[in-house]
Amino acid sequence: MSAFNQAVVLDLVRRSEAGLSRVELIGATGLSTQTVSNIARRLLDLGLIRESGKVHVPQGKPRTTLTIDPSSRYAVGAHLDPSMLTFVLLDLAGTVVHRRHVPVEAVASPDETVARLASAIEELISETGIPRTLVLGVGIAAPGPIEFDQGAVVGPPMLTGWERVELRESLGKATGFNVFLDKDSTAAAHAELWVREKRSDQNFAFIYLGSGIGAAVVMNGEVVRGSSNNVGEIGHFSTGEGGRLCSCGRMGCLGVSVMPVQLVREAVTEGIIAGPVEDTDLLLITGRFRDLAALADAGDERADALFRAAGARLARAVEDVANLLDVDGIVFGGPSWSPVGSRYLEVLRAALSTRLAMGMIHEVELAGSVLGEDIAAVGAASIVLDHVLAPRSGGLLLE
Ligand SMILES: [Zn+2]
Known part of the structure; x- marks a missing residue:
């Protein structure tokens, strides 16, 4: 079963508010009955989706509706602003379940900032009581320009001492999470796209x-x-x-x-x-x-x-x-x-x-x-969800 097909099915279920039946998924994807059935089984086993009621149809058996399980996985989003660090925890449905704002009194060195980010992320997660293992990763929104491939911020305005900082790697080491770095404006557009219809x-x-x-x-x-x-x-x-x-x-x-x-x-x-x-x-x-x-x-x-x-x-x-x-x-x-x-x-x-x-x-x-004001942090977390869940050449990275 291709990871891509699995991601396509999950993405369709995720974006459908009322949920979808297997028959509807077959219609929407063009995949075979057997393939959709196998994928649904696997996503149910992973806990990403659940069966949430039956829909009666005029002819034939009632259809079981598949919906996303919002509390099955989470993503952290952090916004690095020169005067304020913002953190959000998003569930799988893209809803903010917790947020933190940490004012930054003075521009801190990159090392201090990474340490501060890491401890705030741990607190964000522990305050919710959600098991750390359900967190898929951390997205960071930072002022541009960025070196995307290296996950580095490059001389952002108003952050003195930040000539070139490989934020993705250092925060990954400090937290043990997969870290994704993007520009704050790009992250914000992602968030906006998430709340609109795809x-x-x-x-x-x-x-x-x-x-x-x-x-x-x-x-x-x-x-x-x-x-x-x-x-x-x-x-x-x-x-x-x-x-x-x-x-x-x-x-x-x-x-x-x-x-x-x-x-x-x-x-x-x-x-x-x-x-x-x-x-x-x-x-x-x-x-x-x-x-x-x-x-x-x-x-x-x-x-x-x-x-x-x-x-x-x-x-x-x-x-x-x-x-x-x-x-x-x-x-x-x-x-x-x-x-x-x-x-x-x-x-x-x-x-x-x-x-x-x-x-x-x-x-x-x-x-x-x-x-609202947390849009870049929400966007950074939605980039994590997209990266892990959305159908693309890399397929579904969840295991
Ligand atoms: Zn100018």
Whole structure:
């Protein structure tokens, strides 16, 4: 029995909320009755699926429904952000069963961070009482760019001392788990794809706003990866004339135009919030960014104007992303999106309503993700589930 066929069957059962009978699986896969029966037997033996009731049909025997057993396996997702470590435990159905947030006061060395990640992962698992043996692996979402094949983060912005860190290997050694590393924006797009219906007509871009900004692309229901898994480095896209000087030497790059640290600094300069601002204290920046968003929500006109101007700069870059990709929608998310998302969306919708090249042909829907601030961690865990469960050339890795 091929591992691929087994993965196809499991994937179909996993994605069907009500479950599927063997007869339906035969119809959906084109596999023989005997093959589907053998695969179902094996998945039942592994505990991945269960028989959950019978459906009566007009003619013939009642059919037994097969559904996924959510509590049969789990995956850990971790998001490495310069100011916050986020951990989630996902069950096999992709539901978050537990989460932890660990604020990072100061930028720690890679060794310290790996030790911190490892102990937080152990605590995450032990707090749930779930046997460690049911955990399939650990996914890590990190700021890009990454060296995917080596599982290394390479000089992420705002993580000093992180010139090149082989995170996958060191965390694998520290925990004993299989570790998967991906970019935070890519992981977020994965999470978004997981909560949507698996359809080949899913075409959207995901724009991730964290301490920096990145994009990911989903085409025909698959996350596009590029030749080095670094699709979506949009931090230096132009937001128009003028603007702030970027580290790359140009003015008004997207990254420096919407990063929380820049907006907070701007607000201090304009006297909207009190200074001073220590650029390196990212936890403090995050807090002040939220304060500023709360001020805007409370009706402070200058705070509102500051965010609307930032939204307009974001719109310029989003327009380029939309025009390049011809997607049906652009989804936004991440920790720096959530506090200001509704305000940004208004500006984005107004700015882009008449400007997109394909606007006469089809709509491009702009929306915030429903997954909230933990989206990158959820995505990292869903990458583990996908890697182990999804049908691909490598087949099902579960034994
Ligand atoms: Zn730049």
